[in-house]
Amino acid sequence: MSKLLVDQSNEEVVTRVLTIDLDNFVEIAKALSTDLRVAIFKKLLERPMNVVEIAEMFNIPPSTAAVNIKKLEDANLIRTEMVPGTRGTQKICAAVFSRIIVETNAAEQAKHNDFIEISMPIGHFFDFQVSPTCGILSDSKIIGELDDPSSFLEPERTNAQLIWFRHGFVEYRFPNRLPHGAKVNNLELLTEICSEAPLHNPNWPSDITLWINGIEVGTWTCPGDFGGERGVLTPSWWSEANTQFGLLKTWRVTDQGSFIDGRPISDVTLDDLSIDQAPFITVRIGVKPDAVNDGGINLFGRKFGNYETDLVMRLGFVR
Incomplete structure (x- = not known):
């Protein structure tokens, strides 16, 4: 279950909150189980980036960046979409949630x-x-x-x-x-x-x-x-x-x-x-x-x- 909360003091600030129960936390934990993926996720919280930018920022091959991005995407922590670039298309990555809350009673609520x-x-x-x-x-x-x-x-x-x-x-x-x-x-x-x-x-x-x-x-x-x-x-x-x-x-x-x-x-x-x-x-x-x-x-x-x-x-x- 996810919630979208708007900071009323600033219309441009939007907090996207993912609320999950313990049973569903495993995939999130796996996606954020490496320092590299945590660092990539933090950068995507600041702004959307393409795969080449991420690779260059962390000094890793684009293929390595793509594999780690896929892990974050599979956990629904980020979204990706293909958009036109200077040469063909490029994959743009953006964070979906900026806060993750694990609730012990979320499973009961989900019923x-x-x-x-x-x-x-x-x-x-x-x-x-x-x-x-x-x-x-x-x-x-x-x-x-x-x-x-x-x-x-x-x-x-x-x-x-x-x-x-x-x-x-x-x-x-x-x-x-x-x-x-x-x-x-x-x-x-x-x-x-x-x-x-x-x-x-x-x-x-x-x-x-x-x-x-x-x-x-x-x-x-x-x-x-x-x-x-x-x-x-x-x-x-x-x-x-x-x-x-x-x-x-x-x-x-x-x-x-x-x-x-x-x-x-x-x-x-x-x-x-x-x-x-x-x-x-x-x-x-x-x-x-x-x-x-x-x-x-x-x-x-x-x-x-x-x-x-x-x-x-x-x-x-x-x-």
Whole structure:
């Protein structure tokens, strides 16, 4: 179980607390069992760094740095993501938690916590409003016509594995499976996304916004549209000159505010979303007409890109 606590005296100071029981402490202890990994973790608490920077800082080979980073990542102490660099892509590492608390009664508390996970295929949108450039692909062909918004009405859209548009949004309705009498304490949305440039362009920023139940949760600026090398899952018929993969992002709303990959993006809380007021939860993702960086969006399904995932919602709750 983890908690996100905001220091109210300074809006920019965010303490990310991991609270675990003794039974689950073993993996954390193994990850921090060497002086080198402890030192790397301390540096990542100060700022995100790439693997080469870490290797140079500690005077170790990049391969050694990568192995130790993987240990910290497996223990969920840090997050990593691939972003464009001066030569290809680079792995950026960032600390997730800045405080670890071991509680002897955490196991008993965990019995009263649960979560629901719902996977939504990207083609199952309930509403949309898009403008060119735009298009939809299945894992085997183009659906409808490129740059024609009416293609988003095609029945085959439910087979979509890649959706893109320059402005506008797609909106989904997730079933609200929260048990009667339960209180939601965490909402997460997992997405693989990137900007939308002609063909691809790693330096093409786009302000991508998320709304939940009609409330604007926040905006994340994607650095670019990634191609030039085939995505892990991208089918061979789709040219490498086109968009190939995105970045895996976790949007989270809690009682303390809204975050993306652990970083604050707004003061919107779960109370603002009125989760228990309807049998469904609406999720809208898109690029606003007045976005400063209007670089569009690519949204990936489980058979395109680098991650085998649809849109995934997780609802944490207590009974």
